[in-house]
Amino acid sequence: MIFIVLIALIILAIAIYYFSNKQVIIRTLAKTPNKPVGGLKTNSFTKVTGKALHVKQPLIAPFSKRECVYYKIIIEEKRSNGKNSHWKTLIQESKIQEFFIKSKGEHVIVRPSLKPKNFKSYLVVDKKTSSGTFNSPTKEFLELLKNYNIKSEGFLGFNKSLRYTEAIIELEETVTVAGIAKWKNLKEPVNGYPYSKIAELVSTENQKLIITDLPSINFSKRR
Numbered sequence: 001m002i003f004i005v006l007i008a009l010i011i012l013a014i015a016i017y018y019f020s021n022k023q024v025i026i027r028t029l030a031k032t033p034n035k036p037v038g039g040l041k042t043n044s045f046t047k048v049t050g051k052a053l054h055v056k057q058p059l060i061a062p063f064s065k066r067e068c069v070y071y072k073i074i075i076e077e078k079r080s081n082g083k084n085s086h087w088k089t090l091i092q093e094s095k096i097q098e099f100f101i102k103s104k105g106e107h108v109i110v111r112p113s114l115k116p117k118n119f120k121s122y123l124v125v126d127k128k129t130s131s132g133t134f135n136s137p138t139k140e141f142l143e144l145l146k147n148y149n150i151k152s153e154g155f156l157g158f159n160k161s162l163r164y165t166e167a168i169i170e171l172e173e174t175v176t177v178a179g180i181a182k183w184k185n186l187k188e189p190v191n192g193y194p195y196s197k198i199a200e201l202v203s204t205e206n207q208k209l210i211i212t213d214l215p216s217i218n219f220s221k222r223r
Contacts (some may be wrong), residue, residue, distance in 0.1 A: 024121045025212055027149040032178050037106035040181040040199050045207060047178035049216050052101030052169050059095050061168045063144050064127050068168040069099035070112075070211070072123055075148065078161035087163070091148050099169075101177055110177050112209055117216075119209035123167035130163040137162070146189040169213055177201055 032047045040046060055066055058067040074093040096119075098111040111129055112119045131137035137145065137152050138157055144164065145152050154160045179201030203209045 004158070021120070022214075023209055025120060026120045026214070028210060029176060029178055029212070031141075035181075037103050037108050037199050040108070040183070042183055043180060044181050045178065045179050046201075047176055047210075048101050048108050048201065049174065049176045050101040050108075051172050052175045053100040053107075054171055055098045055100060055109065057084050058171060059097060061127075061128070061165060061166055061170075062093075062147065063140065063166045064168070066168060066170045067176070068124070068170045070094075070096040070169040072121075072167045074143070074165050075150065076163050078163075079202075090150055090162075101175065106199075108177075108201055110201050110211070111210065112211060117208075118203040120212050121211040122214060123169065124213055125165050125167045126170075127166040128164065131159050132161045133158055135159065148185055165206055173213055174216070175211065176216055177212075180204055180207060 029047055032045060034049060035041075035044075035046045037048060040048075048159065054067070054204050056071055058069060059071060061068050061071045062067070062073055072094045073088060073091065076089050077085040078085055092112060094110045096114060098109060100107045100109055129138060129141045131141060131152060141162075142152055145162070150162070151160065152160060177183045180203070182200045182202050184198060184200050186198060201209060
C-alpha cells in the first residue's frame, strides 16, 4: 500500500513538473522555428529572439526601479494558524506595454495586453527581499510596502514575515517571443522606428503570444 502511494506521488510530481507553465513554454518554443525578422512569413507561427526596446515611456519596476517593458511582482505574508502556516498573497501585480524586439539590426513589434490577456509568459525572478521577526526590512522594502499600504509591523511592534519577488523584462534584455507573423503598414509613425512597414507578432483566438526571458539555450530541439 505504501509503495502504491509513493508511486502515485512520484507520478503526480512528474505531471506537475511536465505541465508547469515554464515547461510548457520551453517545449512550445523548442519546436517553433526561429526566423530572421526579414524572413518572417505572414500568418506563420514563429519565434524571434533579440533585445527588448521600448516603444513609449518605459515602465519602472516597483522595487529595483529599473526601466522595463514588463514586470510582475508578488508580496506575501506568512500567516500561522496553530501548528500550520501558509503564505498569503497580499499583492500580485503585472504591468506590460508594447515593445520592439531588435534582432540583428531589424525590428519586430509586440503588442501584449492584460485585458483581455493575449499572451502566456514566464519570467526569471530578478529581485527577492524579505523581512521577519529578527530580520528588519530594508529601507527600500519599507518604501515599497508603504506604496502598497502594507504595514511592516504587527502585534506588539514585531516585524511581519513578508517576502517579495520581482521579475522584469528590462530595456536591452534578451527575450524570446513567439506569435503569428504579420506585416503591417503604419498609419502613424512609431517613435524610434523610421519605416512605414513593420513586422508584428500577434495572437489569435487559438494561439496566444508567448513571452519569456529564459536563455534561448533552453529551447534547443529535443528528441
